[in-house]
Amino acid sequence: MPELPEVETVKRGLEKNIISKVIADFTCDTRKMINHPLPFYKKTLKGSKVIKIGRRAKMIIIGLSGDWNLLAHLKMTGQLVYRGQNRSVVGGHPIKEGFEQDPNRFTHAIFTFSDKTRLYFNDVRKFGWLRLYRGAELAKQLGHGLGPEPLDHHFTMEVFRQELKKRPNNKIKQFLMDPKNVVGIGNIYSDEICFFARVRPDRKVKTLTDQEIALLLKGIKNILNEAIKYEGTSISDYVNAMGEAGAYTAKLRVYQRYGKKCYRCGGNVQKIKMGGRTSSFCPRCQT
Ligand SMILES: [Zn+2]
Structure with a gap:
């Protein structure tokens, strides 16, 4: 999607x-x-x-x-x-x-x-x-019921914190993927953002420290901006489209990498099912 x-x-x-x-x-x-x-x-x-x-x-x-x-x-x-x-x-x-x-x-x-x-x-x-x-x-x-645009300059630490406060018992990945909280983030980028911030996707929102919240926000901005730069995982050029995947696919750090070695710490990337979706994370460097 x-x-x-x-x-x-x-x-x-x-x-x-x-x-x-x-x-x-x-x-x-x-x-x-x-x-x-x-x-x-x-x-x-x-x-x-x-x-x-x-x-x-x-x-x-x-x-x-x-x-x-x-x-x-x-x-x-x-x-x-x-x-x-x-x-x-x-x-x-x-x-x-x-x-x-x-x-x-x-x-x-x-x-x-x-x-x-x-x-x-x-x-x-x-x-x-x-x-x-x-x-x-x-x-x-x-x-209609849509949360803030993550790349808008109005989406600040303060706004992010307010959104998080509304859903203390959400799991972090679930929170990130709900457009009522913040729009545009799905299965791929929520995994990448959690990896960036070194937090497990299944942790509850209320357990996040200030430092982790700041890292998540930075992850949201950095990863989405970088993915746009590489034109996401979509195909932008018919001539080069034979390989199916867009350029950002090569940049993915954790998404669907379960069973492989973590790029950051060498640990084993694992998967968990959350709300019917498979999430990949590294239990060694995401806590
Ligand atoms: Zn790791």
Whole structure:
């Protein structure tokens, strides 16, 4: 599932490629993926210009002319692919099958721009969605029960501490993965953040010392920023996409390394099940 760095990578890819483009046509074959009937989408989108691209949590916000905004969520298995004249950009969940061409059998929505380039929304399991909102409605939707953006400068030690205080009995990994507390962190980066801070993922929030809280915050900022720099574990370049994994995969310190030696202390990385997810940690240097 794409986490914040992967969605941010998609956002930046779109920013580079579709700003100022005018939508000439839109199609979608899955009614549940859009929040209005298709004719409404067609009518609204046709002739709309892409003004800006934003992100909130794991949602991409495509700002359009005429005060319309298109919200896109890739959920578990969604992928956005832009096919330009000379280049293609893909981001989100790596879909191996049918990867060589778009549209393919996982393509459910297609934006065609006036220059004939296209943006494809592919999704294996069709949990991903698009929502069309006016400006005011968008603000309301974005405010719904979401915690702070971890990379925002407003996400300070004080804010982090307040969030932690609300859930003293959460396990740390569980806390990090809950978007009500802080958005955009999933299974991969929560493991990496706990490793960075040298805390066990299954420890309770209330047992954290001030020093550990400071390290966790530093871990959140450093790891997410570094992952964005390496374009996450998403695929940003079709030509290099054969290996499936994005560049950050090579930087992972603990995620899914159970059974192997810890990079930091040489101990044995172990796994535990938490809330149905497998977590990797080093019991020697994470306490
Ligand atoms: Zn270790």
